[in-house]
Amino acid sequence: MFADDEAPERSAPLPVPEPSCVGSGCGRWSSPTGVVQLRRLSQLLFLGLFVYLFLCASQSGLRHAFLPVDLFLRADPLIALMTMLGARVGMAHMVLPSLLVVLVTLFLGRVFCGWVCPLGTVIDLFDRLFLRGKKQARAERRSDTRRYRNLKYYFLLAAFVAAAGGLQCTYVFDPLSLLTRTFTCCVLTPTQLGWNALLGLLGGSQGFRFNVDFDALRVTQFYFRQTAVVFLMVAGILALSSYQERFWCRNLCPLGGLLALFSRVSFLRHRIASGCTHCTRCELGSRMGAYENTSKKAEEPFSHQLSECVHCYRCAAVCPEGVIEVAQCGPAKRAGCLPQEPVALSRRRALGAAALGVGWLATNKVSGAPKYQSDRCIRPPGALPETEFLQACTRCGECMRVCPTNALQPALGEAGLEGWMTPVLVPKIGPCVEQCTLCGQVCPTDALRRFTVKQKREDLKLGLAVVNQNTCIAYNGGRDCIVCAEVCSYSAVLFKDIRDDALGRKKRVPTVDEKLCIGCGICEKECPVIPEHAIVVRTLRENRSYNAPKPSLWGGFTRR
Template sequence: MKNARRISQLIFFLFFLFLFFQARYPYEIHLPSDLFLRSSPLVGFITIISSRSFIQTVIPAFIILLLTIPLGRFFCGWICPLGTVIDINDSFIKRKKPKRSELENRRLRFLKFFILFAILTASIFSLQFIWLFDPIVLLTRVLTLTIYPVFVFLLTGFFDFAFKIGFLEDQVYSTYDFFQNTVLPIQRPEFFASMLVLLLFAGILVLGLVSKRFWCRNVCPLGALLGIFSKYRLTKRYVSESCTNCGKCRISCKMNAIEDDYTINNTVECIECAECVAVCPPKAVSYRFGKSTGANEIDFSRRRLIQSGIAGLSLLAVIKAAAKDKTQAGKAIRPPGAIPEDEFLDRCIRCQECVRICSSTGACLQPSVLESGWEGIWSPIAVASVGYCEFNCKLCGQVCPTGAIQNITLEKKQKLRMGTAYFDKSRCIPWYSQQDCLVCEEHCPLPDKAIKFDIREARTPDGSLRVVKFPYVDETLCIGCGICENKCPVVGKKGIFVTAANNERIEPA
């Protein structure tokens, strides 16, 4: 059974990575790349509460939740890709035989319930905060913002070197082309958030030094949610009479779910990893169907429940009360198809699916820093100095697991205003130095160009007159895709820039 679990973990982890790499142009597969995110009950549960709307895309999450009632926390032990990463990480950590006092130390176990109820309370009052804690989101994010860019950096570095040498050029190119068509983005993704996201993730792994699956035991609110639902599970850990009370099962237990009496385990904590089955010398342990005989107390008192509610509300109050920089807010250009801002923040779980798929086409989406306030940290914004929104692309809406970005038709998207472009006449070449330039107008993708010209004579520094095409934006046409800013040849601050002004949002379906 332990081997079956390991194979399951491996398969689901590889499947997770496979789906991860599917989120790229042209995205023609029929499997949704955000399937794992949509299967996280925490994502499903909380986004529906915080947005007060039924989100169809997260139905798989409720299938998992329903299955948990009879089957227990199989998701944690057998599927969760973060759990698998933690298991692999834990396997590298050499541990001394734990002292009895350490095994009895379960003081932090309540924390995950505390976090869950704090998040739940906050979400009832419309502050969605699972983005910081959901394990699937955490893993997807660190992969997208840190590990993937490093992978790309190394791979493209290798190819740059190979192309410079020029040896076996045809073979090098075909290999390069293969990678370009499968895993490499259109340009090297670079994110400001990389370091912080990595530190958070590294913290989770470092906690493994304290105990096995420290995150899962004590912190993960998804585990807490599944634990509550698995209280009355129908899989029971059965210990036969051949048990010699050697205690090996208790030491091997990843979740420290086995009690002093080795025949009893905590069904809220047990993730059915079957380590205890494998480790038992007389093979006395097995898992069977039937009403569980384990202890099934949820390690959470009423007082703690109230405390966590207060914590959630305090967090909400602090975040909502914080100042919002209006200049920064102008830079928070949401992807095309984004729903109205408040609802957007309720739904956006900062998983970076949209950011990653965008990196394979226009590459404009970046996780925000503080452009959309504390509430919007790491939510996607279009940064035209990095990339631009491809006119014929709407992939971000196709991979959003919670419908924060709606999957709209291309026809609709091409008319949807993300923002509006403005000329900076103190920097734009024709305005600044009375010479034609027009790069912005050249690239403007609208069939009727949103950049028009005022053609007139201008006095040049030597006193002569010259006919110059002075560009201006027709704001009735501009959709704010940002290609003008992106391609503007002015060095430093560009001669044209896009802001979120006049942006149009889509009402959620």
């Protein structure tokens, strides 16, 4: 029952498919241990590429990056589908990268999850470094493999229902968006702290003499709101691995669920040659619990679930008899491969997931309506109109990472529940620099469109600076203060003389030219009045309309 009588005998390891299988619809791959090492190398290389592109998301790095810094996000089919469904627009620059991932999945299965996904690699590294002692305890729980497996499909269904109503919710569970946000909020800040502390130690040490200006090597220290929330999310994902290996990837990841559906028709399948002793090592060693009922005492037939398999090749590597073959099986040869069970979803739970999506949609739309937003919800330049912006923004944090003044922060309550963690400009932390256009260059979904410095000056308006006459030094007491006018990049702060009867003389007070002010916030940042600055930016006279460039189909791999 478990053996393929027509399968050829196991031969010496070959680096390529056996020539005899060419044209027959089946190519067998050998040397499983070598493939495992190749898979690990692939994981590390793609994680290194992810880190490299993340580090390149800066003013100098964008000029030297050989690939788009948001390439992983553009190649995410879940983000592409949800954004196009929610925003009702085509994302031309995301079509080819995400389509490539889908095509690879259709032919080879969930190799993206096992060989490419950087979050999966981080989970594996955490597992290897901190959870090696729990392997036996987790092996005893592999009978729970099916208990939570379908949760990812229910989450995916709820997300599709919400997206159909115009709600972007991939930021909660999408692995690439989540990992990018984690690197921005939880990795960048401590790295900068450590680097600056090291330079301070070297520069101030009396035991060393360096002919180097260490202060010039310091980097701007970034801080982000909601760092604790982001940290708890990723810490929870890692901690779940203590219960079951790759618990997140097996049971919760909606991108994994989407790719699992595509992988069911893939050509790369598992075969069992004659000689299987039913030792169950493949079932215990499977990273995703793809093997089931391998024991002789099993009441159900032996099976291997393609939708769960990430082709880690661990099963073939641990098989003592060497009878597991991972083969390229065309339709003519699939009868000899292990049987596949259908994705059995409970109708009641599917309806519950759809209801969850509707409830999630209704709750966010009511609490996140634009009329309830704060007048301090200042969006970055190039942002789409608010409704479209909320539908397109994935909260990946790329724009926050690339902002040179740390001015872009994840929203708290400024934009309501629907706008939670979307980028907002916080002038108290930093201004929007006049010559900077970086945030529009790194947004994967064009929630922030590209713009030029000229468009930023002449067409776009983030808001309007407003002077509080009750706290302004020039208004309150008649003392001279021209800080806001000195720092304004757009010459939008003007002074006029007014008569003050209490002082018995005229005083010079600041006013804001509404035509020149774009709401960059540098006046608020530099205002000496604290804790509440006397001049603040509000979303008055905001304008997001301009002639934005249209994304091209080929821009997914070339646009930087």
